[in-house]
Amino acid sequence: MHTDYNEPKRLLAADPAIAERLSTRQAEIDAGASTNSATRAGLMMGGAVLATAALATDVFGQSSNLPGIVVDVLNFALTLEHLEAEFYVRGVGTAGLLPEEMRGPFDQIRKHEVAHVAFLQSVLGSRAITKPTFDFTAGAGGGNGPFADVFRNARTFAAVAQAFEDTGVRAYKGQAANLMGHDDVLRAALRIHSVEARHASQVRRMRGQKGWITQSEPGNLPAAATGSYKGESNKFQFILGQPDSNAQAQTEAFDETLTKGQVLEIVRPFIAGGM
Amino acid sequence: MGDVTGTRGVGAAALAVAQQADTALGTAWGHSNRREFLRLAAAGAAALGLTTTMTGCVVAAAGTKKLDFRDDFGILNFAYALETLEARFYEKVVAAPPRDLRPGELQILRDIGDHEKAHARFLKRSLQILRVEVPMSVWPGIDFASRQSVLTAARNFEDLGVAGYNGAGTRLRLAEFLTIAGKIVSVEARHAAALRDLLNPGSRDFAGDDVVDANGMDRALEPGEVLAQAQKYFAEPYRAVGL
Numbered sequence: 001m002h003t004d005y006n007e008p009k010r011l012l013a014a015d016p017a018i019a020e021r022l023s024t025r026q027a028e029i030d031a032g033a034s035t036n037s038a039t040r041a042g043l044m045m046g047g048a049v050l051a052t053a054a055l056a057t058d059v060f061g062q063s064s065n066l067p068g069i070v071v072d073v074l075n076f077a078l079t080l081e082h083l084e085a086e087f088y089v090r091g092v093g094t095a096g097l098l099p100e101e102m103r104g105p106f107d108q109i110r111k112h113e114v115a116h117v118a119f120l121q122s123v124l125g126s127r128a129i130t131k132p133t134f135d136f137t138a139g140a141g142g143g144n145g146p147f148a149d150v151f152r153n154a155r156t157f158a159a160v161a162q163a164f165e166d167t168g169v170r171a172y173k174g175q176a177a178n179l180m181g182h183d184d185v186l187r188a189a190l191r192i193h194s195v196e197a198r199h200a201s202q203v204r205r206m207r208g209q210k211g212w213i214t215q216s217e218p219g220n221l222p223a224a225a226t227g228s229y230k231g232e233s234n235k236f237q238f239i240l241g242q243p244d245s246n247a248q249a250q251t252e253a254f255d256e257t258l259t260k261g262q263v264l265e266i267v268r269p270f271i272a273g274g275m
Numbered sequence: 276m277g278d279v280t281g282t283r284g285v286g287a288a289a290l291a292v293a294q295q296a297d298t299a300l301g302t303a304w305g306h307s308n309r310r311e312f313l314r315l316a317a318a319g320a321a322a323l324g325l326t327t328t329m330t331g332c333v334v335a336a337a338g339t340k341k342l343d344f345r346d347d348f349g350i351l352n353f354a355y356a357l358e359t360l361e362a363r364f365y366e367k368v369v370a371a372p373p374r375d376l377r378p379g380e381l382q383i384l385r386d387i388g389d390h391e392k393a394h395a396r397f398l399k400r401s402l403q404i405l406r407v408e409v410p411m412s413v414w415p416g417i418d419f420a421s422r423q424s425v426l427t428a429a430r431n432f433e434d435l436g437v438a439g440y441n442g443a444g445t446r447l448r449l450a451e452f453l454t455i456a457g458k459i460v461s462v463e464a465r466h467a468a469a470l471r472d473l474l475n476p477g478s479r480d481f482a483g484d485d486v487v488d489a490n491g492m493d494r495a496l497e498p499g500e501v502l503a504q505a506q507k508y509f510a511e512p513y514r515a516v517g518l
Binding site: 101104105107108109111112113114115116118119169172173176177180183186187188190191192193194195196197198199200201202205210211212237246249250252253254255256257 | 397442445448454457469481487489492493
């Protein structure tokens with residue numbers, strides 16, 4: 001179920017805040033608090049490392065405690081993170097694809113997306129979806145879509161990366177309200193969301209674009225990517241209109257949401273056999 | 276500065292916000308928008324509890340200003356203070372840019388300043404009934420004649436903003452406020468990444484290991500921690516309650 005991206009799985013305990021929560025939880029368990037069988041098994045096997053993922057699941061609320069809507073949101077996020085992680089693992093791992101100046105930034109992005117996959121899988125446990133089979137040419141499995149040279153041409157690779165990141169930002173944003181009341185999950189999602197935005201800014205700037213989205217401009221991406229920018233020109237925030245002389249800045253200042261349906265429509269061509 | 280703490284309930288305040296916004300926007304604001312706002316105002320009042328008093332305002336008292344984090348309005352008020360601070364910073368930078376800025380950098384700083392202005396204006400309008408005022412700004416340790424100093428300060432403001440919104444998200448009780456905070460924070464993150472790349476071009480710093488942890492997650496700071504870091508830029512200190 002868990003996907004190997006040729007990298008050791010990252011330890012949640014590397015985050016001090018999470019580590020603190022884990023150790024607190026461990027102390028509670030040591031003191032006799034009830035826990036789930038996976039955590040107990042992990043703890044009984046003795047190693048903190050082995051127990052980490054199970055404990056994380058325990059702290060964040062195992063599938064059985066998470067309501068269906070939260071599981072749906074997290075699996076939706078996991079689908080997008082799988083897409084991004086595999087994309088960057090392949091891109092960074094393809095000799096001769098990326099020029100020197102892009103290699104560091106894309107490798108940093110790869111590292112984060114792989115970590116996001118591992119984190120979401122650890123929270124979802126057995127309810128995590130399996131990784132779909134992707135077609136990064138956007139050919140729905142045919143391998144000959146509009147981005148046919150995605151792993152042979154750095155420009156195409158960066159263009160697809162921009163579409164993924166800008167879409168990812170909007171996707172997380174659109175789901176935040178569905179996570180209200182589940183503070184650990186919501187906080188984690190928000191903290192991933194802003195990292196996706198950092199990625200988006202960097203990829204856009206490496207492509208010679210502004211780091212932010214003006215109006216609904218696709219930022220020199222082909223027509224196949226316009227769906228990622230639909231609605232970005234919105235000028236009405238929280239129903240308060242913004243009669244603003246600087247309409248361009250107004251649209252740049254607020255990233256807009258996408259619904260789950262809109263996002264799935266955007267990524268459908270990248271998934272073999274559709275969704 | 277009106278003190279609206281006390282008897283006025285959230286519902287009444289929200290309605291007053293709606294009415295003021297209605298007046299301010301005049302005919303440009305359609306009937307359906309007005310109806311939608313009243314629906315949201317009612318939902319907000321319900322979410323926060325009709326008996327809750329409006330505690331989130333900034334109240335002038337004995338040389339300090341109070342920020343009450345017990346409700347959504349207090350959190351948005353704090354966001355307003357920080358966005359105003361950022362907007363003033365970039366305004367000052369753009370008015371007299373460091374001479375050693377590199378090509379293209381002034382435009383980036385101007386863009387960011389315009390975004391912060393838009394954020395501050397939006398929040399001010401949303402909080403109109405509270406008559407918020409942000410203390411005068413001071414700039415300890417920032418050399419406005421130095422590119423390095425200005426970009427570093429800008430980066431710190433943006434990183435702090437990102438961590439602040441990330442940390443405040445779970446405190447918001449009205450879904451619409453959470454969504455709007457999300458629309459703003461990702462733009463702050465875009466700024467932070469761009470400024471970090473200007474300081475160290477082509478590096479991994481745009482999402483460096485100093486701000487993004489091993490889970491690929493950005494920082495999240497509690498409002499009190501953010502206030503502690505921002506406090507020195509306000510001529511009058513804020514006093515936080517409800518944390």
